[in-house]
Amino acid sequence: MIVRTLAEANKTNRRVVSPDGNWESTRLLLKEDQMGFSFHMTTIYKGADFYMHYQNxxxxxYCVSGKGEIENLADGKKHPIEPGTIYILDNHDKHILRAxxxxxxxxxxxxxxxxxEVHNAEGAYELDTEAV
Structure with missing residues (x-):
């Protein structure tokens, strides 16, 4: 069993701040935990407007608090993001997130x-190929 608190994780290297100042993310569950997925609590700062494309x-x-929008670059549709909204990037979707x-x-x-990880020039995280 793994038990962690956000407050404790925020004091470790699990808290990552983007070099561009758009976001910070505390990675509560990582590859080394061997669960097959990772789980993060992420803050996107007000005014952030940035391109992402998770190719890997x-x-x-899931939005816990705040307001923004996500724009799907494949079709140009914009979707509001507010508490209770989930968006799923199930096709490696190119998108813009605005806070x-x-x-x-x-x-x-x-x-x-x-x-x-931080976003590369293409808005993606590199794929880690090392075994745990």
């Missing part, structure tokens, strides 16, 4: 991340 991962995101207010998001990644 599938992601589900009209600070967003608190619960995120699940498959395959799991190792914990140190």
């Amino acid at each position: 991962h599938l992601e589900s995101v 009209f207010e600070e967003l608190t998001l619960a995120c699940v990644f498959n395959p799991p991340v190792t914990g140190n």
